[in-house]
Amino acid sequence: MTELLNTLYVQTQGAGLYLDHDSVRIRTPDDESRRTLPLRRLDAIVVYGHVNISSELQARCAEDGRSIVWMSRAGRFLSRMEGPVRGNVLLRHAQHQIHDREQTRLAIARAFIAGKIQNSRQIMLRGARDVPDADRKRDIRANIKECETYLADAAGAVSVDQLMGIEGKTAQTYYEAFGWMLRPDNDTGPMRGRNRRPPTDPVNALLSFLYGLTRSLVHGAAEQVGLDPYVGFLHSLRPGKPALALDLMEEFRPVLADRLALTMLNRHQVQARHFETLPGGAVNLTDEGRTIVLTEWQRWKQREWKHKLLKRGVPAALLPVVQARLLARHLRGELSDYLPWIPA
Known part of the structure; x- marks a missing residue:
């Protein structure tokens, strides 16, 4: 506790x-x-x-x-309760209407993917600068170039399904580079791509845990602003699936979750002893490991990041609220476009 x-x-x-x-x-x-x-x-x-x-x-x-x-004990988001719905019905009505307008929905979905790719690229640029191994630097930079191609492809996507395909290719390229950014003396072992439900290695277990925390943060931001977390523009609609929360989460994954994971692993704050392998091969953080990660997560949320549109620093914990408000303004017609958050 x-x-x-x-x-x-x-x-x-x-x-x-x-x-x-x-x-x-x-x-x-x-x-x-x-x-x-x-x-x-x-x-x-x-x-x-x-x-x-x-x-x-x-x-x-x-x-x-x-x-x-x-x-879940492994850190997967299950549910959230916050009492009566906040916000006015007119905003949600506008959100539902725009979801049914194919081109407007596509433009918003493009922005989510552009934010994710740009922020993933930032993490890889930092990794290419920090890793000492020349071969790893070269490989990471090659993957950065590949993601730049996907960014251009996303800008020209003509359907949400095409966007999701581009997102999948970007993720594969990015997680390959993520494994190269881990220090060789990290005792949690290598990362060979992203796996989940359940994660089968310590690095993926840590990422899944941090993604669960990020999702909860973003879901709460959408509800706080008065948006419907279950009606998104990129992710498909499905009963019980918070599509909008998953949409907004895309631009925050690399900076809020992935960068923290890299920092904790490369600084040896999280080590192999902080994980346990369950029957069947699933890997979870131990109680001690979760406490360490939660402590660092709370500190991480207090860090200020420059917001280009606001032209000032915003604590990480409030960034999803800021972006949810910008999305709400776009849905109400007060902003011509939705602009994803990209660190200055």
């Missing part, structure tokens, strides 16, 4: 959270003592795996507008 910057993270399996007047009472199986935290100190509660939350506490959090996020 960890309280970090107004967010309570609970990963002790079998723990229970209960409402106790204006506080949350925490019980753990191996500790008879009771710990309480004032609810006014908490903006969000995030639980991993088998953690029980009483219906009374859920109702109070919904009433207060305090989010509760459920994650």
Whole structure:
């Protein structure tokens, strides 16, 4: 159990959270003592795996507008609760209408992919500069050139399906370079492409965990602004699939998740001992590993990044809110285009 910057993270399996007047009472199986935290100190509660939350506490959090996020023990996003929907119906109505306009939807989807490719390119440029091995530098730079070609292809895409194909090729090229950016003395082993559901090596396990945190952040931003997280422009509609949250997440993956993963691995903050292999081959972070990553994630969210449109620094935790507001302005016709966030 960890309280970090107004967010309570609970990963002790079998723990229970209960409402106790204006506080949350925490019980753990191996500790008879009771710990309480004032609810006014908490903006969000995030639980991993088998953690029980009483219906009374859920109702109070919904009433207060305090989010509760459920994650799998491996860090995969499962669900989010935040009480009554915020925002006005006119914005969501405009969002639904634009989803049905093929060319407008395509233009927004192109922007999401352009942001992802540009930010992936930034990570690779940094990696090519930092890796000492000349052969790795050459290979990373070759992949950068390849992604620049995909960026041009995305600008000329004539359908969302074509865009998704370009995104897939970009991801394959990018994750190949990502493996080369890991230091050779990293004891978690090499990364040979992206694998998930479940991840089968420590690097992919760390990426999946950070992607889950990023997704929760972006999903919350969409709801905060009043957008419908389930009606997107790039990802297809499917019951229970937060398509817009996945759309907005694309431009943030490289900087918020991938760069943090590289930093933690190359600095040996996360090591092989912080992972466990489960029956069947799935790899997860251990409890200690999750605590380390969550601590660094909270620090990472406080880092300010320059926003070109706003012409000032914005904490990473607020960047998804800024972008969701820019998207809302575009949907309402106040901005001619949606501009993805790219670090200055």
